[in-house]
Ligand code: HEM
């Protein structure tokens with residue numbers, strides 16, 4: 001399948017504004033090489049130049065520094081404590097026990113001793129020092145995984161519902177997921193050249209090209225997910241492009257997919273022209289059309305996305321500005337055929353189904369709750385050690401969920417006692433006894449690694465959940481499921497705008513509190529109160545939780561309740577996500 005080359009190199013920008021700086025960087029990078037090798041070899045600093053940092057993202061690598069140490073080092077006149085985050089692409093979130101064991105070891109030898117399962121079914125290493133970066137990425141590749149296109153202005157990790165209950169359908173959707181991921185992977189040889197070594201020459205000396213992307217890639221990142229109803233665990237409405245599996249009446253045979261476009265969550269405080277957006281349902285396509293449809297949607301965005309302003313460059317703005325009717329017509333023009341009408345579907349939830357679930361083929365699957373997806377050993381819980389022991393014993397596979405949890409999947413009956421014993425030995429059998437709030441909570445990474453964090457997120461989540469759990473328990477709601485998500489800034493990596501209770505970092509110790517999203521992820525929340533100080537959160541939400549316990553109607557979800565009872569209105573305009581700028585305290589006239 002080939003791309004439409006007619007528009008590959010001449011992106012249309014809406015006005016005569018200058019292109020964003022990154023466009024020049026990409027164009028001059030010689031297909032993402034830039035000065036990466038030079039900067040890696042430079043031993044005078046633990047960091048890399050800003051321009052190189054933009055390019056390493058396409059290789060799945062973020063340049064970071066330890067924000068806990070930043071001020072002290074600045075005072076001492078020393079260089080920042082630079083290190084690198086590497087994101088490992090795992091299409092559909094499926095990896096083998098052998099790969100787990102390799103990553104587990106690399107976390108100790110090359111990173112900060114922890115593994116992070118992300119909200120998009122990928123792994124992250126944090127704290128890789130520059131001197132260890134090449135060998136870390138090289139070792140990841142030797143384990144038959146990679147970090148290519150895990151970040152950057154390209155299609156990122158393609159997610160898929162791990163859906164172990166329906167293995168036949170899942171196997172099919174996973175195949176589709178991998179086909180999309182493979183087709184949209186950048187073709188540059190730079191990645192292999194730099195991190196794997198050697199393959200600078202290609203048979204016949206063919207000139208390098210990017211048939212789908214062109215040499216300036218996309219205006220901004222692009223994210224694709226595949227959902228299998230009734231689970232919306234992948235948060236389909238939050239993504240640029242989504243495919244909703246439609247099965248026949250038996251529920252086992254895949255007929256095709258409804259297509260969703262134009263979802264996205266990132267925004268900036270006080271910039272009303274930036275906002276989260278729920279995806280639109282565009283149409284329906286057959287299984288054999290999916291890869292082509294994905295390509296044509298991606299190339300439409302490649303050619304019409306705004307390359308002048310990175311805060312306005314995602315597909316959600318292209319669709320918001322030009323309309324979904326125009327978008328569908330342009331995609332169909334490129335496809336050369338019309339999309340079908342969307343088929344009926346229904347999502348009931350976003351969360352994972354914890355514990356053992358039997359599959360269709362005699363195997364079973366254990367979903368394990370992991371707070372924030374962080375895998376490390378602590379004095380109380382040797383989680384990393386436990387999962388290593390499980391990986392060494394396990395004969396099936398692992399599946400990373402979109403909610404930062406882990407499925408020990410495809411466990412044969414004779415293997416199950418072994419896994420159960422290991423879960424018991426390490427007290428992991430108790431992990432899933434957490435409250436309904438904890439089991440449906442999620443955070444982004446934020447401090448100390450994320451350069452964009454305005455407030456704590458992952459490190460604060462346990463305390464935040466514990467404080468609100470006390471209120472929930474007092475109201476008799478310990479096992480009630482309410483989605484809670486927190487991020488350290490408005491970029492939305494933990495998808496906070498789709499939580500029934502969302503917290504978005506405003507400043508250290510202060511959060512904007514959002515309420516009213518739908519439990520199944522189909523409606524955004526909106527701002528309830530801005531800049532709430534940590535210590536005021538319980539006083540703010542406790543009364544609402546208690547009232548919910550007393551006044552909810554049968555089966556009413558918290559997100560629906562706060563709308564019905566008038567705490568917030570149902571999702572409104574972009575302005576409803578923003579608060580007023582925090583003004584400095586007035587200065588008394590002299
Ligand atoms: C649009 C603005 C965004 C920017 C500039 C941004 C930037 C970043 C950065 C710098 C990190 C690294 C943090 C660390 O690991 O130390 C990160 C992590 C991550 N981001 Fe984003 N992000 C954005 C939006 C999003 C959205 C909307 C999603 C999901 C729909 C997302 C998904 C992720 C995931 C899965 C991680 C990995 C860590 C985690 O699970 O929290 N990002 N992002």
Ligand code: SF4
Nearest residue numbers: 444450453488489493
């Ligand atoms: S939401 Fe903000 S603070 Fe959290 S990881 Fe993303 S960019 Fe960093």
